[in-house]
Amino acid sequence: MHFKLIIVMVEDAKTNDVLDAARDAGAKGATVLNQARGEGLTPGKTFLGLSMNSQVDVLLMLVEEHFSRDVLERVAEAGEFDETSGTGIACQIDVEDALGVAHQIEALSSDVEELI
Template identity: 45%
Template sequence: MRFKLILSSVKPGITDTIVDAAKAAGATGATIIPARGTGIREAKTFFGLSLEAQTDIIMFLVEEHCVDGILGAIKESGKFHEPGTGIAFVLPVEHVVGLESQMEKFKTEVRESYF
């Protein structure tokens, strides 16, 4: 099986919406990392201290054939067509370990859904 990593940077208020949409489109789970970020505009300051926007990084490790559907669900649910709502991109994954137990369960579920 070939895997891809979908990374999405979003405002914390829409993280759950995006994860739910991605799961409905085929993602089996997500890892969420709180982060800070800056965009094209200057960071705001308050008494000389920089105020950086809070963001969540959502990571989805998915099978290659699921990428388009999941990425589309992330885009729609996150309203990425609106400025400043978030971004998502896909990276190739060379090797994966630790999914052996999940792979057997997945193969069983796929067989059962087709027969």
Template identity: 45%
Template sequence: MKFKVIVVTSRTDLTDRIVDAAKAAGATGATIINGRGAGIHEARTFFGLTLDVQRDVILMLLEQHLVEPVLAAASEAGEFAKPGTGIAFVLDVESVAGLQSQIPKFQETLQKAE
């Protein structure tokens, strides 16, 4: 089996929608990490204090054949066509450990995809 990871950075208010859409498209779960963002637009200030833009980083480890539908669902749910809502990208995964309990589910979805 080949795996990839989808990395999503999103506004915190969109995180639950993104994860729900990704799960509906075939993702089995996600890891969510709090972060803060810096982009091409200046940070907002309030009385001279810079306000950091809070972001969530969502990591989803997927079988290769699920990447496109999950990425499309996350992009739509996250409203990524609008500026400042978030981005997503895919990374190759060389090796994986700790997924023994999920192997039957992976094999089942792989058979359905063929």
């Protein structure tokens, strides 16, 4: 079984919506890193050295490759990434090898067979 790593940076207010969309599209779980900071085309505003931008969460999802594109698209839709600038980004990268996912492989086997 081959996996993709989907990396999402999303406004913390939309994290749960994005996670729900990812799960509905086939993701079996995620790691959420809270209180990250992102910067887009223009630098963020500060006040006395403190950032005035909203906090973002980083989501890491190891997704079976047959589900990855759908998960990526659903995440972008739920996070409204293309509608509003600065709401978040998502990308996927190939994973050469992964350990500790035997339980996911068992859960995914029948789903992937149905898809193929």
